[in-house]
Amino acid sequence: MGENNFAESLKVALSANLGWGFELYDLIVYLxxxxxxxxxxxxxxxxxASLLNALLIMVLGYFARPLGAIIWGHVGDRIGRKVTWFIVLVGMGLATVLIGFLPTYAQIGLLATLLLVILRMLQGIFxxxxxxxxxxxxxxFAPNxxxxxxxGVAQGGAxxxxxxxAAALALASALAPSKEAMIAYGWRILFWFGVIPLAIALFVRWSIGESSVWLTKGKPSVEKIPFLALVRKYWFFIIVATVVxxxxxxxxxxxxxxxxxLLPLLGYSREALVLASLAAGLAWVFLGPLFGYLSDKAGRRRTMLAIYYAIAALTLYPIWSLIASGSMEALVLGAALIGAIFSSQYSLLPxxxxxxxxxxxxxxxxxLILNLGVAFSSFAPYISTFLLNSIGKTYGTLVAISLVTIVGAIxxxxxxxxxxxxCCQELL
Structure with a gap:
C-alpha cells in the first residue's frame, strides 16, 4: 500500500524472513x-523401520498445521496480525527447545514417544x-x-x-564427532541451537506495528467466523492453490x-550435508528476491510460476544425477541448483x-492453503526413503529420488x- 514506505515494508519482510527461517529450521533439524x-x-x-516411523511422526506434526492455520487465522483476522504473529513464534520456539530435553524410550518407555508426538504436533499448530x-x-505492508x-525476501527465510x-549440524559435529556421540547427546544440540535464531527473530519482530491494510479494510468488516466466510467465497481457489x-x-x-x-543414505558424510545445505540455502536466500522482483516487472505471476515449474520438471532428473554421483563438487553444485529452482517458484507465492x-x-x-498443501506433501521423505530401500542402488536410486519431485513440479x-x-493490483 502507498501509505507504507519501503523501509518499513522491508523491515516487516525481514522479520517474516527471520521468523520463517526459525520455524522451518525446527523442521529441517528434525530430519x-x-x-x-x-x-x-x-x-x-x-x-x-525405525527411520520410517520417525518420518511418520514428522507427518503427524504437519497435519497439525492446517488446524493451527484455522485457529490462528481466526485470531489474526478478528483481533489483529501483530499480536498473533508474536504469540505463534514464541510457542513454536518453546516446543522446539523442549524436544532437545526429552528422555528416550530406554528411560521412560512409550511415554517418550508420546511426548515427542505431542511436541511435534504443537510445533505444527504454532x-x-x-x-x-x-x-x-x-x-x-508492501507497495503494490x-x-x-x-x-521473495520473506520466503528467503526458508x-x-x-x-x-548447517550451522547447528556443524556445531553438533564438532561437539559430538562420532555417530555414537550424536546418538548419545549430539542430536539434542540440534534442537537447543534453535534458541539463537529464535532470539534474533523475536528481537526484530517486537518493534513491528499493526498492518494498516487490516486496520482500514479488515477490522471494520470483521467476519464472525473468518474460516466459513473464506470457504464460501473462495472454495475453488482454495482447491487450486492447495494443490499448487x-x-x-x-x-x-x-x-x-x-x-x-537422504544424503547419509547415499553415503555422504555430515560435512557433505553441511555444504549441501549451505549451497541450497544461500542460493535460495539471494535469488528469491530477484525472482520476486522479476514477477513485479513482468506483471504476470501465474504465467511465471507455470514456467518455473516446467523448468523444474525438466531439470530435476539431471540435477539428481549430479547429487547421486558421489562427488562432493557435484553435490554442492546440484544443491545450489535445487535452491535456485525452488526459490524461483517459492518467492512468487505470497x-x-x-x-x-x-x-x-x-x-x-x-x-489454510499453505499448511494444507504442505501437510499432504510431508509424506515425500517417507515415500522417497521407502522407494530407495525397495528399488535399490544406481539407476533405481535416481528413479526413487527424482520421481517425487518431478511429479510435484508437473x-x-x-x-x-x-x-x-x-498481479500488482490494489489489495481487496
Whole structure:
C-alpha cells in the first residue's frame, strides 16, 4: 500500500524472513536428527523401520498445521496480525527447545514417544499461524509494485533455515564427532541451537506495528467466523492453490528438506550435508528476491510460476544425477541448483495468494492453503526413503529420488494455470 514506505515494508519482510527461517529450521533439524533418534524413540531392531516411523511422526506434526492455520487465522483476522504473529513464534520456539530435553524410550518407555508426538504436533499448530502471518504482513505492508520482491525476501527465510541448520549440524559435529556421540547427546544440540535464531527473530519482530491494510479494510468488516466466510467465497481457489502448494512442497520435501535423511543414505558424510545445505540455502536466500522482483516487472505471476515449474520438471532428473554421483563438487553444485529452482517458484507465492484473497479473510486463507498443501506433501521423505530401500542402488536410486519431485513440479504447473492473475493490483 502507498501509505507504507519501503523501509518499513522491508523491515516487516525481514522479520517474516527471520521468523520463517526459525520455524522451518525446527523442521529441517528434525530430519537431520531422524537418523540418530530413530532407534531412541522407535526401537524396532531394524534401522530403516525405525527411520520410517520417525518420518511418520514428522507427518503427524504437519497435519497439525492446517488446524493451527484455522485457529490462528481466526485470531489474526478478528483481533489483529501483530499480536498473533508474536504469540505463534514464541510457542513454536518453546516446543522446539523442549524436544532437545526429552528422555528416550530406554528411560521412560512409550511415554517418550508420546511426548515427542505431542511436541511435534504443537510445533505444527504454532507453525500454522507463523508462516501465514509472515506472508500476510509482508504483502499488506508492501507497495503494490513490490509484493513480489518483498515476498521473495520473506520466503528467503526458508533458505536461511538451511543455513541455520548447517550451522547447528556443524556445531553438533564438532561437539559430538562420532555417530555414537550424536546418538548419545549430539542430536539434542540440534534442537537447543534453535534458541539463537529464535532470539534474533523475536528481537526484530517486537518493534513491528499493526498492518494498516487490516486496520482500514479488515477490522471494520470483521467476519464472525473468518474460516466459513473464506470457504464460501473462495472454495475453488482454495482447491487450486492447495494443490499448487502440494506440488511445490513435494519438490522441497523430496529435495532440500530431505537432505538430512537422504544424503547419509547415499553415503555422504555430515560435512557433505553441511555444504549441501549451505549451497541450497544461500542460493535460495539471494535469488528469491530477484525472482520476486522479476514477477513485479513482468506483471504476470501465474504465467511465471507455470514456467518455473516446467523448468523444474525438466531439470530435476539431471540435477539428481549430479547429487547421486558421489562427488562432493557435484553435490554442492546440484544443491545450489535445487535452491535456485525452488526459490524461483517459492518467492512468487505470497503475492499470488495475497492478491487473490480479500483482507478480512486473508490470514485464514493463506494459512489454510499453505499448511494444507504442505501437510499432504510431508509424506515425500517417507515415500522417497521407502522407494530407495525397495528399488535399490544406481539407476533405481535416481528413479526413487527424482520421481517425487518431478511429479510435484508437473502437478503445480498444471493447477497454477487454473487460477486468475491480479498481479500488482490494489489489495481487496
Amino acid at each position: 537431520y536428527a531422524a537418523p540418530y533418534i530413530a532407534d531412541l524413540f522407535f526401537p524396532k531392531g531394524n534401522y530403516i 507453525l500454522g499461524g507463523e508462516w501465514a502471518g509472515g506472508l500476510t504482513m509482508t504483502t499488506e 509494485n513490490m509484493r513480489g520482491l518483498l515476498g 533458505g536461511l533455515a538451511s543455513v541455520w541448520a 502448494v502440494f506440488g511445490e512442497s513435494l519438490i522441497y520435501y523430496g529435495s532440500i528438506g530431505y537432505f538430512g535423511t 503475492a499470488w495468494l495475497a492478491e487473490t484473497i480479500e483482507t478480512k479473510v486473508r490470514y485464514s486463507g493463506i494459512g 502437478v503445480a504447473m498444471v493447477f497454477v494455470l487454473l487460477s486468475k492473475d491480479r
